Amino acid sequence: MPGVDFEEAPTVRAVAAMLIDDHHPHLTDAKDLIGFYFRYGTSDWAGKAKKCTAFERHMTGKQLFVFVNAEAWEALKHDQRLALVDHELCHFSRKSERHYDDEQQGWVDAWTAADDSDSWGIRDHDVEEFSDVIKRHGLWEQGIEQFAQAVRNASYQADLFEDYSARSTG
Numbered sequence: 001m002p003g004v005d006f007e008e009a010p011t012v013r014a015v016a017a018m019l020i021d022d023h024h025p026h027l028t029d030a031k032d033l034i035g036f037y038f039r040y041g042t043s044d045w046a047g048k049a050k051k052c053t054a055f056e057r058h059m060t061g062k063q064l065f066v067f068v069n070a071e072a073w074e075a076l077k078h079d080q081r082l083a084l085v086d087h088e089l090c091h092f093s094r095k096s097e098r099h100y101d102d103e104q105q106g107w108v109d110a111w112t113a114a115d116d117s118d119s120w121g122i123r124d125h126d127v128e129e130f131s132d133v134i135k136r137h138g139l140w141e142q143g144i145e146q147f148a149q150a151v152r153n154a155s156y157q158a159d160l161f162e163d164y165s166a167r168s169t170g
């Protein structure tokens with residue numbers, strides 16, 4: 001693909017740091033382990049969340065990547081940028097383990113190590129449906145109705161952002 005380039009995206013990182021503090025507690029100790037990059041060149045997605053392959057971890061020291069289409073970012077308003085980055089961060093899941101805590105004298109759940117790639121996973125969207133099916137059949141399934149309600153309640157249209165999430169086998 002001609003004309004594709006990548007650049008670190010500190011502005012995306014700054015937005016993500018804010019969102020992580022407010023909404024993504026499982027990422028608070030992993031901010032430095034996420035690489036944020038602008039992607040220059042045509043793509044049919046605005047943002048993309050990905051777990052690093054072993055080689056990518058070796059090259060970057062990161063565990064997770066967020067890619068943002070540079071052109072899309074320029075076109076988005078502030079609130080839409082927040083929604084896009086929030087959306088991508090929602091794709092990252094993290095394992096937790098239950099252990100007995102002597103001080104609290106009870107079982108507690110704790111995230112597994114941030115620098116262990118086995119801790120991380122990619123979460124799919126809550127709702128997946130073809131827009132054609134929704135056009136033809138409406139909100140036929142409860143999950144879709146809940147999703148629609150969340151969209152109506154929000155000040156922005158979170159589903160403006162079509163993206164693609166990749167699983168890593170590395």
Ligand SMILES: [Zn+2]
Nearest residue numbers: 087163164165
């Ligand atoms: Zn997504």
